[in-house]
Amino acid sequence: MAQTAEKPNLTEARIAALSMPGKGWSVAAREDAVRRLRATGLPERRDEYWKYTRPDTLTQVAPEPAAVFENDEAPLFDGLDRLKIVFVDGVFDAEASDDLSLEGVRIERLAEADSDLHWARDLYGTLETNGQTPVARPLAALNTAFATDGMLIHVTGVTSKPINIVYRHESTTSDAILHHLIKLDAGAELTVLENGPAAARFNKVMEVDVGDGASFHQVRAQGRDHERRAATHIFARLGAESTFKSFTLTANGVMTRNDCVIELTGDDASAHVAGACVGDGAFHHDDTVFITHDAVNCESRQVFKKVLCNGATGVFQGKILVKAGAQKTDGYQISQSLLLDEDSQFLAKPELEIYADDVACSHGSTSGAIDEDALFYLRSRGVPLAEATDMLTLSFLAEAVEEIEAENLREEINTRMAAWLGRRRG
Amino acid sequence: MLSIKNLNVKLEEEDKQILKGVDLEVQAGKVHAIMGPNGSGKSTLSYVLSGKDGYQVTEGSATLEGNDLLDMEPEERAAAGLFLAFQYPVEIPGVGNMTFLRTAVNAQRKARGEEEVSAADFLKEVRAKAKDLKIDAEMLKRPVNVGFSGGEKKRNEILQMAMLEPKMCILDETDSGLDVDAMKLVAEGVNALRSEGRGFLVITHYQRLLDHIKPDVVHIMADGRIVKTGGPELALEVENNGYADIMAEVA
Ligand SMILES: Nc1ncnc2c1ncn2[C@@H]1O[C@H](COP(=O)(O)OP(=O)(O)O)[C@@H](O)[C@H]1O
Numbered sequence: 001m002a003q004t005a006e007k008p009n010l011t012e013a014r015i016a017a018l019s020m021p022g023k024g025w026s027v028a029a030r031e032d033a034v035r036r037l038r039a040t041g042l043p044e045r046r047d048e049y050w051k052y053t054r055p056d057t058l059t060q061v062a063p064e065p066a067a068v069f070e071n072d073e074a075p076l077f078d079g080l081d082r083l084k085i086v087f088v089d090g091v092f093d094a095e096a097s098d099d100l101s102l103e104g105v106r107i108e109r110l111a112e113a114d115s116d117l118h119w120a121r122d123l124y125g126t127l128e129t130n131g132q133t134p135v136a137r138p139l140a141a142l143n144t145a146f147a148t149d150g151m152l153i154h155v156t157g158v159t160s161k162p163i164n165i166v167y168r169h170e171s172t173t174s175d176a177i178l179h180h181l182i183k184l185d186a187g188a189e190l191t192v193l194e195n196g197p198a199a200a201r202f203n204k205v206m207e208v209d210v211g212d213g214a215s216f217h218q219v220r221a222q223g224r225d226h227e228r229r230a231a232t233h234i235f236a237r238l239g240a241e242s243t244f245k246s247f248t249l250t251a252n253g254v255m256t257r258n259d260c261v262i263e264l265t266g267d268d269a270s271a272h273v274a275g276a277c278v279g280d281g282a283f284h285h286d287d288t289v290f291i292t293h294d295a296v297n298c299e300s301r302q303v304f305k306k307v308l309c310n311g312a313t314g315v316f317q318g319k320i321l322v323k324a325g326a327q328k329t330d331g332y333q334i335s336q337s338l339l340l341d342e343d344s345q346f347l348a349k350p351e352l353e354i355y356a357d358d359v360a361c362s363h364g365s366t367s368g369a370i371d372e373d374a375l376f377y378l379r380s381r382g383v384p385l386a387e388a389t390d391m392l393t394l395s396f397l398a399e400a401v402e403e404i405e406a407e408n409l410r411e412e413i414n415t416r417m418a419a420w421l422g423r424r425r426g
Numbered sequence: 427m428l429s430i431k432n433l434n435v436k437l438e439e440e441d442k443q444i445l446k447g448v449d450l451e452v453q454a455g456k457v458h459a460i461m462g463p464n465g466s467g468k469s470t471l472s473y474v475l476s477g478k479d480g481y482q483v484t485e486g487s488a489t490l491e492g493n494d495l496l497d498m499e500p501e502e503r504a505a506a507g508l509f510l511a512f513q514y515p516v517e518i519p520g521v522g523n524m525t526f527l528r529t530a531v532n533a534q535r536k537a538r539g540e541e542e543v544s545a546a547d548f549l550k551e552v553r554a555k556a557k558d559l560k561i562d563a564e565m566l567k568r569p570v571n572v573g574f575s576g577g578e579k580k581r582n583e584i585l586q587m588a589m590l591e592p593k594m595c596i597l598d599e600t601d602s603g604l605d606v607d608a609m610k611l612v613a614e615g616v617n618a619l620r621s622e623g624r625g626f627l628v629i630t631h632y633q634r635l636l637d638h639i640k641p642d643v644v645h646i647m648a649d650g651r652i653v654k655t656g657g658p659e660l661a662l663e664v665e666n667n668g669y670a671d672i673m674a675e676v677a
């Protein structure tokens with residue numbers, strides 16, 4: 001698509017304000033990424049897949065300042081046995097982080113890995129590059145080019161505990177760009193947890209290469225920091241008989257765009273992406289998912305639920321592309337919103353594009369108010385209106401939360417959601 | 427216990443009068459039955475008493491132990507001791523039956539300024555009461571009424587009633603859709619709750635439930651009014667002759 005007149009200026013201004021970090025192996029990949037970025041230009045409102053979400057605050061040179069959210073809750077996942085890695089405003093905090101050693105994994109920082117023989121050399125930016133077609137994802141190319149740090153995680157075996165990347169936000173003007181790269185060898189297993197407010201503006205890419213028979217689980221929570229602006233991308237490639245499961249909980253945030261791009265390239269693989277979000281007021285949340293089936297007998301599942309009130313906006317753009325030859329594909333997609341009032345809106349664009357004949361794909365999108373009969377039933381048993389509304393809200397979100405495989409994590413997320421809802425009504 | 431005076435109710439959205447001056451007095455310890463043809467307003471009466479939206483009271487009053495029911499939120503009516511066993515219990519996916527019951531019991535206790543019941547005590551009590559109603563552990567774990575058969579839903583209503591120990595129980599066609607065995611179970615559940623301090627209003631279309639739950643007073647409702655009141659023999663009269671005779675008689 002031809003670029004508009006302003007687009008190159010917008011893009012060049014942003015590039016000029018950034019400096020390319022890194023020496024050694026990553027330089028070539030970063031320079032390639034700049035070329036990709038220039039070729040498409042930064043997103044504008046008229047671009048496809050940006051119709052419902054204004055990209056300007058994500059693309060402008062300086063971020064909108066964002067107040068640091070005073071949180072009195074204990075951080076999520078605190079009680080778990082995990083390996084903790086902390087970034088403050090996008091800067092690695094060695095003091096606060098655990099020792100980066102865990103059996104079956106090699107963990108390093110992108111900023112420090114400059115050996116030319118590094119494993120990441122052949123992977124960094126490649127899944128992001130694949131993910132640029134058929135739909136451009138310029139903010140991800142920008143990330144690959146200018147990421148200041150991130151974790152390089154090479155999993156060779158079955159890990160005994162999750163890696164928890166914790167983000168902290170301390171500066172009202174921070175503009176963080178992090179790029180994580182995760183490679184799971186055949187049969188390897190890893191769970192990554194992410195939580196915490198990252199920065200005033202956050203651009204994050206996670207590339208995940210899931211080897212044959214490997215399994216990757218992600219549970220992340222985008223916290224209650226109201227003024228957050230974030231654009232995140234997950235790019236995953238799945239080998240034969242591998243499993244990928246990702247769940248995201250989002251609350252608040254004036255601008256959150258989460259892209260998830262998955263390619264099923266090996267037979268019998270399975271990818272599940274789920275999101276539960278609760279938005280109130282000046283909240284804008286966009287889930288854009290693109291799943292490509294390019295192998296036989298693979299399964300994919302998208303479950304997205306949004307609860308919106310006081311003028312909040314939720315967006316879902318989800319696509320399943322089944323390539324010729326990807327027979328026996330089982331694709332499922334559901335996106336639903338629960339609108340607690342008439343001021344809120346849910347904009348959904350579900351898409352199926354199928355070039356194989358022996359497939360079962362279904363998608364559905366609904367938008368509705370709370371079930372008045374259920375509400376009355378609960379109240380008639382003595383449950384007060386606010387509590388009954390919360391119960392029905394949690395039950396609406398349940399199908400997404402159930403996508404979390406580990407029971408302890410599921411419980412933790414459920415407890416936190418219940419607390420958030422309870423807190424909202426004071 | 428329950429006192430209804432000249433209750434007139436219309437639909438909120440339409441100009442349609444449904445209850446046209448209902449008078450009814452249920453004393454503590456008594457079981458009253460309301461029978462009547464379909465569409466006579468029996469369910470509407472139960473909904474208006476428990477506070478469902480969509481109805482407008484144009485005249486009259488309803489009090490529970492002297493407290494104005496019509497002025498309370500549905501949850502306040504429940505905490506005040508009113509219970510409605512629904513004609514069509516609602517399915518609530520994603521909310522566990524057990525969680526729901528415990529939330530309800532504790533919410534009512536809280537509203538009355540009582541201590542919450544401990545998880546262990548609650549569990550013990552639910553299990554015992556569920557067993558009497560032949561409700562198994564599996565059913566308690568499932569989402570509220572989801573995938574329950576008609577009979578299971580009705581037994582689940584009675585379990586809720588047993589756990590909440592209300593003062594005034596309204597049962598709306600709890601017998602419909604039940605086979606004989608299930609009806610006996612439900613009736614036993616209700617009879618076990620009969621006591622000095624508790625009133626019952628049993629709405630039914632057929633007489634057969636009243637063989638098991640013996641009423642003290644029987645009312646016939648037609649076209650939004652109580653048209654006849656009598657003893658248990660009135661139910662038998664309906665059973666034998668249908669409503670037509672009574673309607674003709676009061677017309
Ligand atoms: N919410 C409603 N909307 C429209 N009509 C209603 C509504 N509730 C009750 N009605 C009407 O009121 C009348 C009485 O209904 P109902 O109380 O259900 O009777 P019963 O329980 O005795 O069979 C019927 O004509 C019914 O169609």
Ligand SMILES: [Mg+2]
Pocket residue numbers: 468469470513598599
């Ligand atoms: Mg009825």
